[in-house]
Amino acid sequence: MNFSFSSTVQALRQRVHAFIRQEVLPLEAHEVEEQGLPDELLFRVRAKAREAGVWAPQLPVEYGGQGLDTVGLCVLFEEAGYSPLGPLALHCAAPDEGNMHLLHRAATPEQKQRYFEPLARGEVRSCFALTEPHPGAGSDPTMIQTRATRQGDRWVLNGRKWFTSGAKGAAFAIVAAVTDPDAPPRQGVTLFLVEAGAPGFEVVREIPTMTSGGPGGHCEIVLQDCAVREEQILGGLGQGFKLMQQRLGPARLTHCMRWLGAAARAMDLATNYAHQRQAFGKHLAEHQGIQWGFADSAIELHASRLMVLHAAWKLDHGDEARQETSMCKVFVAEAVGRVIDRCVQVCGALGIACEGLLERLYRDVRAFRIYDGPSEVHRMVIARHLLNKK
Ligand SMILES: Cc1cc2nc3c(=O)[nH]c(=O)nc-3n(C[C@H](O)[C@H](O)[C@H](O)COP(=O)(O)OP(=O)(O)OC[C@H]3O[C@@H](n4cnc5c(N)ncnc54)[C@H](O)[C@@H]3O)c2cc1C
Numbered sequence: 001m002n003f004s005f006s007s008t009v010q011a012l013r014q015r016v017h018a019f020i021r022q023e024v025l026p027l028e029a030h031e032v033e034e035q036g037l038p039d040e041l042l043f044r045v046r047a048k049a050r051e052a053g054v055w056a057p058q059l060p061v062e063y064g065g066q067g068l069d070t071v072g073l074c075v076l077f078e079e080a081g082y083s084p085l086g087p088l089a090l091h092c093a094a095p096d097e098g099n100m101h102l103l104h105r106a107a108t109p110e111q112k113q114r115y116f117e118p119l120a121r122g123e124v125r126s127c128f129a130l131t132e133p134h135p136g137a138g139s140d141p142t143m144i145q146t147r148a149t150r151q152g153d154r155w156v157l158n159g160r161k162w163f164t165s166g167a168k169g170a171a172f173a174i175v176a177a178v179t180d181p182d183a184p185p186r187q188g189v190t191l192f193l194v195e196a197g198a199p200g201f202e203v204v205r206e207i208p209t210m211t212s213g214g215p216g217g218h219c220e221i222v223l224q225d226c227a228v229r230e231e232q233i234l235g236g237l238g239q240g241f242k243l244m245q246q247r248l249g250p251a252r253l254t255h256c257m258r259w260l261g262a263a264a265r266a267m268d269l270a271t272n273y274a275h276q277r278q279a280f281g282k283h284l285a286e287h288q289g290i291q292w293g294f295a296d297s298a299i300e301l302h303a304s305r306l307m308v309l310h311a312a313w314k315l316d317h318g319d320e321a322r323q324e325t326s327m328c329k330v331f332v333a334e335a336v337g338r339v340i341d342r343c344v345q346v347c348g349a350l351g352i353a354c355e356g357l358l359e360r361l362y363r364d365v366r367a368f369r370i371y372d373g374p375s376e377v378h379r380m381v382i383a384r385h386l387l388n389k390k
Contacts, residue, residue: 009072016054016079016090023048024083028357034206036088036215045089046122056091056120058101058254063120070250070312074257078305081261084212084360091122093214094258095165098251099126099174106191106235106243115172115193124171129161129221130244136160137176139377141244142185146223148177148192155179155233157192157200157226163371166216167203171196173221176240189240193232200226211364245322250315252325252372256308256332259368263301263336266361267294270343273350284346293342300335307331323385326378333368333375340365 005013023045030041037045049055050064057076059065068076073092080086087093096119103116118124131138136145136159146159157177167173172195180188194201202224206217235243271294274285284290311324340361344351351358369375 005075006072009068009075012054012057012066012068012072013075013079015052016057016076019049019052019054019090020079020082020086023052024085024089027085027089028083031085033360034213034217037085042088045085046091049090054090056100056122058092058097059120060104063104063117065120069316070253071309071316073250074253074308074312077254077257078261078264081258082265084262084357084364086261087258088214092254094251094255095128096126097254098247099128101250102174102243102247103234105246106239108231110231111193111234118171125166125169125216127164127167127170127173127216127219128247129164129167129173130176131163132160133162133220139374141176141241144176144178144185144189146175146177147181148179148190148228150179151227153230154227155192155230157194157223157228159223160220161223162207162220163218164221165218166214167219167221168206168216170216173201174234175223176244177223179237183238186241187238190237191234191240191243192228193234194223194226194228198226198228200224209367211367212360245320248372249320249322249325250312252329253308253312253315255368255372256304256328259332259336259365260301260304260308262361262365263297263339266340266343266358267297267301269356269358270294270346270351273347277348290346293346297339297342300339304328304332304335323382326373326381329372330375330378330382333365337365337369 027037027041027045031037036042056065057068057073061067077092080090080092100116100119107116119126130141132145135143137143146157148155148157157175159177172193175192175194176189177192178188179190200223202222203219204222205220207220209218274290275283277284307328311321311328314321314324344358344362347358350356353359
């Protein structure tokens with residue numbers, strides 16, 4: 001087994017590492033929670049990211065990106081995740097990153113021009129709307145209630161979506177809807193590109209959550225007699241589930257890596273504190289109880305990183321790696337939660353102070369066990385595959 005990265009990836013990793021420290025960390029003081037950076041600062045840092053050659057690691061070179069494989073992406077996403085603003089500055093934040101991946105794979109040339117290219121240039125934002133309130137799709141995506149009915153040369157969408165990240169201010173949504181209620185659930189769902197200004201498409205509210213959120217919040221959307229053209233179908237009629245799987249596989253891994261970067265930041269904050277702060281006649285870092293917590297965290301982060309890189313390597317070799325991506329999603333989401341929790345504990349009261357980054361990471365990481373498939377659902381999928389093998 002070869003654990004080394006290509007010279008291109010090594011060089012890019014160093015560049016992103018330096019860029020995050022020099023250009024992104026100083027901007028954290030200007031971040032507005034649930035909105036990200038003020039536009040002027042975001043444009044400026046993104047221009048610098050282009051100049052520094054670290055822009056959009058996930059995009060092909062012809063679209064201004066770095067043209068990396070999934071392994072290379074994962075390496076860079078961990079570096080970017082060191083700051084909550086890193087993925088935004090490099091234009092590789094969720095949900096746009098996963099949407100770009102999907103559009104690049106599945107969009108027609110016309111759709112690429114209209115939706116993908118402005119998104120790739122960072123001129124607009126997008127969102128992905130699958131989850132619905134009861135009795136609709138959640139952990140079980142086959143429960144989709146949103147319907148698209150053909151009327152003449154149009155498809156008319158009706159339904160309600162919620163927790164759609166980034167919907168407020170997004171230029172368009174990728175909406176999952178049932179087009180053939182008689183087909184088996186995994187064959188009767190289609191993805192539609194719905195523009196924000198379309199009559200019948202309304203972002204009715206931003207749902208307040210414990211997470212700090214990114215630009216555009218987590219929103220509820222109502223689709224009421226929202227008519228779209230046939231050309232707004234993404235990837236073909238009835239292809240929704242297949243495409244969602246293609247989007248989610250790599251997106252789960254890149255999410256894991258962004259979170260590993262965030263956990264590395266939490267570890268740095270906690271180790272600094274442990275070196276400075278004294279209790280019972282010595283520095284916290286000299287107490288065995290503290291040391292073991294750091295050791296456990298380092299072990300979990302190392303195991304997480306190796307798992308993700310292995311799954312990424314399988315994806316790069318044409319394997320769908322479904323078991324591995326599910327395993328990564330469960331293990332990493334739970335491990336980074338424990339790591340950040342330990343870091344909060346090491347920092348005592350300062351760990352939960354709202355003026356520090358740790359409490360924010362602690363709030364944000366909780367949702368990671370729910371989005372991109374709750375841990376229980378991935379465990380179910382892993383076990384199902386394992387038990388049905390014989
Ligand atoms: C921060 C955040 C961002 C999100 N962004 C988006 C987005 O952009 N687009 C989008 O479409 N959705 C998004 N979601 C929604 C997310 O995909 C769903 O929350 C997730 O799929 C779970 O669905 P649910 O919340 O309806 O949970 P439910 O389906 O109501 O399930 C509740 C709980 O039941 C448990 N459970 C479910 N199935 C099983 C089982 N088989 N065995 C044991 N326990 C089980 C799990 O613990 C689960 O958390 C986001 C969610 C969050 C928190």
